[in-house]
Amino acid sequence: MKRFDSTDDCFDHLEKNNFRSIVTSPHVKGQVNLILHEGDYTEPAKLAVWFGNERRGISERAVERSDACVSIPMFGMIESLNLGTSSGIVLYEVTKQRREYQSKYRKRGKRVAREVPLPTVMDRKEDFA
DSSP: OOSSSSHHHHHHHHHHOOOOOEESHHHHHSSSSGGGGSOOOOSSSSSSEEOOOOTSSOHHHHHHSSSSEEEOOOOOSSSOHHHHHHHHHHHHHHHHHHHHHHHHHHHHTTSSSSSSSOOOOOOOGGGGG
């Protein structure tokens, strides 16, 4: 785990290490806005997903610096979900897409659209430095 003094410091570190960042919000906020199931989360090899808390949501600065803003489609009067629920839903979709991509990659025995397969686990110390 690495701690940062500011949102900008964290984004600077992630960008330096070739991460793409997405933020989550029930409102359309970002430069690129996606409905969760319509996004392609296999495209960036390294992906950082940002969640806001239940009270204030994601910060405006995080939205400004992110590559995309993702929303979970909901129907009815409920406008937002608690952090545990929303993070579980979003991370499930990201993981599902990446596993499907890896499965196709392995079955073909060759590289398809990507030169390098997606990382399965970030276990190298430098990934967190």
